[in-house]
Amino acid sequence: MATLDSKIPEGPIKDKWTNHKNNINLVNPANKRLIDVIVVGTGLAGGAAAASLAEMGYNVKSFCYQDSPRRAHSIAAQGGINAAKNYQNDGDSTYRLFYDTVKGGDYRSREANVYRLAEVSANIIDQCVAQGVPFARDYGGLLDNRSFGGVLVSRTFYAKGQTGQQLLLGAYSALSRQIGKGKVKMYGRHEMLDVVIVDGKARGIIARNMVTGEIQSHSAHAVVVATGGYGNVFFLSTNAMGSNVTAAWKIHKKGAYFANPCYTQIHPTCIPRSGDHQSKLTLMSESLRNDGRIWVPKKMEDVLAIREGKLKPTQIKDEDRDYYLERRYPAFGNLVPRDVASRAAKERCDAGYGVNATGEAVYLDFKSAIFRYGTEKALVEGIENPSAAKIQELGKAVIEAKYGNLFQMYYKITDDNPYESPMMIYPAVHYTMGGIWVDYNLMTTIPGCYAAGEANFSDHGANRLGASALMQGLADGYFVLPYTIGDYLANEIRTGEISTDLPEFKAAKKEVEDRIAKMMNIKGTKSVDYFHKRLGKVMWDKVGMARNVQGLTEAMAEIRAIRDEFWSDLRIPGTADSLNPELEKAGRVADFLELGELFAKDALERRESCGGHFREDSVEVGGEQEGEALRDDVNFKHVSAWEWTGDPATSILHKEDLKFDNIELKQRSYK
């Protein structure tokens, strides 16, 4: 059985990473040419890692399920990327970024990892600018910043609402350069379906060519899994349709511990579900909360009239509106962290005040901001006694300049004009903080197998701050993994090429082929989506924003039942030896059906509320904080790392105690 050694270097926190880099083993340049590394996933973490490893001289094989590495879902990130550059001279520092990230994660992340993340954050911006990433600039030609996610400094770099796209295309360009040089062999439309372990070490993967159906064996001296998060276990999420847990789950089943699966971020500002046809949810950037006020009607009769289309939200007087975030959290108001804002929306909708037909929507209103900006602009332009219409016009122009692309996106999806009528929003699953357990070197509990980016668990604790996901993906890919992997590979220089004729490869390949055959041969009556939607409903209803013992216990049993039904009544048309999207989906949903149960089990086991994990039986009683989340540092100040046993219900829990030597643990308060 593997042991949980986090391998955090000794010494003061600010010296750990430097000392570690000075002390770890290096591979000589000539020997790097003898070493192969497989990188699965081409998002910020995977793309950056593959490019960097190839630049260093390793032979890299890169895999993605999309047709091109440029399409990984990092591309959809809107808001920005944090870095402790202190360009705005507002007192930012590595320590402050570190502190904010640990606090934002509700003290459930590993201090040393987070400090390193903050430390390399500035290098990321330098690197990306050198690559030609067109960040927003001010009129002096220098980089612009904005504040984000309720922190007290402006440290977020951005490229309009498409920061993820520009950063990913930067990593893709670096990767493309190495593909052109022959240092990276790219396998698009390939899906990793297993990891191959030889003598206890990760030695390769089994992948399916999604066009021909061919099952291939690929060997390497190390395997990096950078395959993103598992939010699609909820069926509806802001993830891409193809985002999946499969690669992470396969390594979990072969020995990699899965940490904190229940830590999920439910983002408060997404476009609500409109009906049963819905296939995914669309995020509206958190930056909208800087200017929008969130409300529902105070009176139930107004709610009903709105749902029946007899009343418009603009007709409801200010005194009849419940600005519930401002009411409950006067200090932070509409800028409370994501988890708090999401739960408050759910609370109002559960109480019956949801404002659309499904009862799951609240208003995000820009009327006040339009008036405020319009008045200000009129003053600046020297317009005396401006008419209400003029103020509106000027205010709308300011809002358009700030959020134009988001308003346009909202309009295209809903056919509703957010300049005239408030937006409707509702929380949606967005990011998963949990993931594969890794040590300080990003190595999993399988020697030679690494996890990077959203796929690992290490940096965000129980809740991620805005603009930190891009930072972590690129930090892992450009600046952490390429160094730390050398420590392991230095011992592999005498290994030589690894043959895919080894019995372990043949066995793994057969296992994959048998599983596909089994799935194809069920020949039942229900589609993959039928099961996926049912799983998603159980997850959302019972393992979603608020969790309790009864719901979680039921969820585990229900997911198991859906899984059994899946394996007896699934229908996949077509054949396995050709492009078959139904087969691809089936493989992913089969893994979600196992993960979902472990997810619920983890949530059941963690009898505290922390970050995105809210337990109804762990709340403050009495006093100003009545009803707010109650963390339990005495019993749960640990990482829950699960070991696979063959059945998610009997997975074994291992705990990594979290030590906080540099930050004092406090209750988060936004009152």
Place this chain on the structure above:
Amino acid sequence: MAEKFIDITLKIWRQKDAKSAGKMVDYPMKKVSTDSSFLEMLDLLNEDLVNKGEEPVAFDHDCREGICGMCSLFINGEAHGPDRGVTTCQLHMRMFKNGETITIEPFRANAFPLIKDLVTDRGSFDRIIQKGGFVSVNTSGNTQDANALPIPKVDADNAFDAATCIGCGACVATCKNASAMLFVSAKVSQLALLPQGKVEATERVLNMVHQMDMEGFGNCTNTGACEVECPKGISLDNIARMNREYLKASIIAE
């Protein structure tokens, strides 16, 4: 606008694989919500087909929010369908009328060989980028400070506008010559506008254009359909800029 339900007939290109012959097949659809997106409508069709034991229609898609560039489809003779400034995944059924017949074909071009049904291989775009769509800088952590090199805002903004290309291939699919000039010029422009990209500008434009020709894309005859159909509004100015860069590079290279 309130949700409505419409009946439509789909005419979809079905082709088993690259070797087989393809044909248009009719699929009537009843009570499609006008609030659903075009791809959600196809999800419903596929769900029906699976339930009947037939093979669903294969089409490319992933992010479903207009940014990954994976979705394609030539709908009623237009790349990404009748709406402007959107990808197919952002197109909604309210753009169509009750009783309408909707034709759906793949993005057709010699340089985009068909894989199955509506799925094509756009790997030629990747190979063009591999020939020079980058700045040759290694990851080191020791590059100069990001603010050491001020870039005029107007150049940064123009570079950004060019960089928003999602590589979907609508420009190629809509061009009567199947030219990739808008795609290639967007990348050439982004890097030509920035000081970081100027060092390699000459080789970049020559190598990328050479690869574009090798892949079998057609020539540009300035019809401008690409700009109209581009979901990201990439401007024809980029093509003009690339032509200048190419001319300049050709003279220097001689």
